[in-house]
Amino acid sequence: MMNCLYKFHRKPSHSNLKELPGVSIIKPLTGIDTNLYENLKTFFNLQYPRYEILFCVQEHDNELIDMIERLREEYSDVDSKLFIGSQKLLSGDKLLKNGTMDIKNPKIYNMLPAYEKAQYPYILISDSGLMMHEHTLYDMVMCMTDNVGLVHQMPFTCDRKGFAASVEKVYFGTQHARMYMTINLIGINCVTGMSCLIRKECIDRVGGLRAFGHYIAEDYYIAYEVAKQGWKLRVASAPAQQNSGEYSVSTWIDRMIRWCKLRMRLSPLAYLEPLQECFSSAILAGIVTNYLFEWNALVVAACHILIWFILDYLMLRITQGGALPFSKFEFAIAWLVREFSSFYIYFKAFTGSSTVKWRGKEYRLGSGTRAEELSPLSLPPPAPSLLVESSSLSSISSSSSSSNSTLPVAGPHLLSSSSLSSTKQSSQLV
Known part of the structure; x- marks a missing residue:
């Protein structure tokens, strides 16, 4: 009880905002509920100097994509990108040989494109059903001291x-x-992965997120690998606020x-x-x-x-x-x-049986939550992809030869917030 009193709702110590490292927030999304818009909106209002929001949509859901577009247009000053589609061709055929197609965890599969494009040293994996108070990210970063490799939030509602x-x-x-x-x-690993701030270097050392794709309990193994490298795990003072609209x-x-x-x-x-x-x-x-x-x-x-x-x-x-x-x-x-x-x-x-239903699919659990998918993951067919990084509408319409206009790439579709206003039709998004 006293430990809980000490941990929860502490006010973070002040720091020079200019010295704080950037954070890449990865938001894997599947479907829409009544609270999703308001939940996502809170991530655009975080009081933190440098962060980006990387939205991951596994399947082409027009309603979900339109919702994200509206938010990104409303908060165009916040760096955000939208990834639609699978990791299948992101880095070419090499990934197929490395076992990307064998990934069973749909959450990992969905996050891979965003993870590879993340530009900051800290990664925040945040589930779609969460809302976040404006100072929570700052609090989590302040918990990431020199000997800490992962900061997690205790689930609450x-x-x-x-x-x-x-x-x-x-x-x-x-x-x-x-x-x-x-x-x-x-000191026992108790990490719940709905909201985790992680040093990206810790995951890169073991081969990136795809190294955890065979397990349903990917959060446990991510924390295990971070601790194995000598880093400490720490609980943030603010609990994770689950706010699903369907319960x-x-x-x-x-x-x-x-x-x-x-x-x-x-x-x-x-x-x-x-x-x-x-x-x-x-x-x-x-x-x-x-x-x-x-x-x-x-x-x-x-x-x-x-x-x-x-x-x-x-x-x-x-x-x-x-x-x-x-x-x-x-x-x-x-x-x-x-x-x-x-x-x-x-x-x-x-x-009961050793099967579980998660994110609309059924899995048989093996040792250590190693998963065997009973309903194979349906992969979208390859389609032309765009990487749009222009800083303004004029730079897109002016010349296709501009270095900041549209670049054809193989892989999932990515749309930056700066080019959102020029790409209005969601059916044309990657």
Whole structure:
């Protein structure tokens, strides 16, 4: 608890903004939800001197591309690029021989073109369902001291309406926060990859992002390789703000089952997780104290649950950093749903098949979350690609021989923010 108090919501120390390194923000996108526009908008309003936003769209989704275009046109002063299509031909046939086509992780596959074009020494991998406060990037960079190679945010949620949102907030602000901070405190790899700031050199040393393409839990292995090189992993003081527009209790349960299956493949200790839940540990405490001291097992279990409940409420308030969006009664109901549903989640993960559904595809998990795709990744056919880097509309229309106009390249389509106003039809984007 004290560790959580120390870590969360600290104000970052001030630094000379001109000396801060640049950051390349990679945003892999798949589909649209009701909050996506507002989530992406927050990344254009970050209070940080040098950064670029690299949007990655795997398939040609006109509605999604139009949304990104509107944002880039509205914030034309922010350096941003849009990548559409696969990595298949980015560096020619050489990549095919190096195993790019064998990549199973769709998130890695989607991010590869942006990663290769990233111009700054720090990479921020940020999931599409996140919003970011204006000072969060600055805070994360300030955590990247000389001996730190990766800064990650503890998952949390924004304030949203509905009971499902309350259950999610209770889970991420209690059980998940407690274990996340405790495991980090004792130095065990607990990185969740929804928001990670990484030194690009650390990934380059092992062959780039494609080195992690065989695993569904790519975040774990990225952190493992960074630590293996002698760098430290650090938690940012600001939690990651999940703000998906589509959520329900059943969707959350399916997600927790998938996460549990991944942990089972990473460590056999995951099979002991049910023992650290409130009600199971209360039963054990009652049995043990009754055997050792002849205390009333029911009284011990009841006191255990009450104390646990109070500490969880305090933990959630600390993680929230302010008032909760629901009453204490609503917290109690959401807390009970979370606690009792955990046993169903463990049961389904332990007894179910080794397959998981993720990003619209189904995978069979092998050892260490090595994935075998049951529904092969559909690759878009090769198409003419453009790299547009002009600084103004006039430079595009003036002459095709200009060094800053359009350059034919093989690979995914890339569109810079500076040329956005001249390329309005999304169906013509790479």
